[in-house]
Amino acid sequence: MDLYDNISLKISRLTTKQYSTSFSMGVGLLQKPCRLPIYAIYGFVRVADEIVDTFHDHDKEILLAEFKRDTFEAIEQKISTNPILHSFQWVVNNYHIDHSLIHAFLDSMEMDLTEKDHDRESFQKYVYGSAEVVGLMCLRVFYHDDDAAYQAQVYPARKLGEAFQKINFLRDIRSDYIERGRFYFPGIDLQNFTDDSKKAIEKDIQHDFDEAYKGIRKLNRASRLGVLVSYTYYLKLFRKIKRTGADRVFSKRYRISNFRKFVLLASLWFRYQLRLA
DSSP states (O other): OHHHHHHHHHHHHHHHHHHOHHHHHHHHTSOHHHHHHHHHHHHHHHHHHHHHHHOTTSOHHHHHHHHHHHHHHHHHHTOOSSHHHHHHHHHHHHHTOOHHHHHHHHHHHHHHHHOSBOOHHHHHHHHIIIIIHHHHHHHHHHTTTOHHHHHHHHHHHHHHHHHHHHHHHHHTHHHHHHHHOOBOOTTOOGGGOOHHHHHHHHHHHHHHHHHHHHHHTTSOTTTHHHHHHHHHHHHHHHHHHHTSOGGGGGTOOOOOOHHHHHHHHHHHHHHHHHHHO
């Protein structure tokens, strides 16, 4: 079983690295015991997201229902022949991740199949399930043996996930609307998406960032630098999007180049080492 466990975790790591350079950079700067569990969480989340976003030639409802059933069977039986689910059940069972977080995540994935726009209530439910709970799963890995410290970080971890997801919505607004028929932000008229509408969203995101940063400063050394890298990457992406007009948000998908990502990584690592010296 040790060999199969290791192979499954390596598959989750490969999945993470292939799908997200920026997230992989952050994971790579976590202290070593944290890395494989976080890869296992991301691999699970990534597969579920791919089901609802890209498997267009297949019955997504059936695939997601099977994935959900197989997930909880793997957790209960502590094994799966699906390496992604096997590594995920490993982290759930070994780090005592609350099953309600997993249910909330899969509920949000189901919402993507049926809800194309949101009111305030459904938006908050979706963001909580699709992003905030992922941060809480990772937080449990960071503080698996310290419940008081975990609870103290729940609010900023949720705000960080919220900020990341809202930036994803802005970044992907064109593909979400044109390719998938989705628009997430409630109370915003997409047919009349103005600079004022965009600024209102950005003000909300800035508040999330500010609240999240308070928590990042207090994270343990095992996780702080890795989380800070992801925070800084998204903050730079946010500032790039802020500099463009509302009309141009629909013209392209904004990103940070791999070169700039690595410059960011090197800069943060160097500054962090100076603080520890």
